[in-house]
Amino acid sequence: MDQYKIKLMNDHDARIIAKWAYEAPYDFYNMENDPEDLEELLDSEARKDAYYSVFDEQNRLIGFFCFDEQIETVEIGLGMRPDLTGKGAGEAFLNAGLSFAQEKFKKPHFSLAVATFNKRALKVYERAGFEIEETVMVKTNGGVYPFYSMVLTEEKA
Template sequence: MDLKVVDMNRTYAEAILNWSYEEPYDFYNSELSEDGIKEFLNSSYYAVVDHHEELIGFFCTGESAQVPFGVHYGAYTPGFIDVGLGMRPDLTGKGLGYPFLSFVLEFFKNQAPFRLTVAAFNERAARLYFKLGFRKETEFTFGNIVFMTMIKKADPNH
């Protein structure tokens, strides 16, 4: 995948908010709203495009990458780069997650340790994260959804 990171803009934010995932991943569907657009434009979100400038996915960092309720469970201790990400629905489940997430992590120039939060039912994403060296750290429940944080320590070879 020939990818590059670009600044998030309104066009990309609207496209992402209109993405529609199939069950059970429809949990990640959003609603197009001004609040949603403002969230994507809060300077912690980045768009990922291919060599044709086509939107492939996005990632965010910091509090935007955390599930707010997880703070009550102590899931977000200091010392980690929190990363959240999403890939265009028509590209998921096709083996593109590994190069996509590898590219996103490389963007940080090995500043690990990283932390991701994933809904526990999303076994496909969790498998990918394990494959890339993440390990389960904590688990917490919000509503009827179980979330887990996964961490990846710094690579001593870098």
């Protein structure tokens, strides 16, 4: 985790992340495609203490995490800067976020959702120990899409 610095997101970082543009088919994740997510990201009150910016060793913004603490579980949302995706850095990035969340929340379970078409992310999550729990239909980006609901238990982390 030493190669990453994770800090509470500020408005400056949120505005930068809001403009990130991914190449197809990953443009599905562009913030502009989901007005509700975009509004939450850009609203410091709505973000509260759930959104965190991730910086590399040169203090460059490289990604973000969103943590939603539940009773026994922390739900994770995440994103990497578009030019860094697909280059083998996803697992280290995810593990840094998981380590941060384990230390901060001390919960035995983690969950996340990933669009079923996103085989690249699915491989990263499975290598980290996440397992598909079910397929759910999620209303987002002006439609309803299939997502895998995935879980990671402390024993596997």
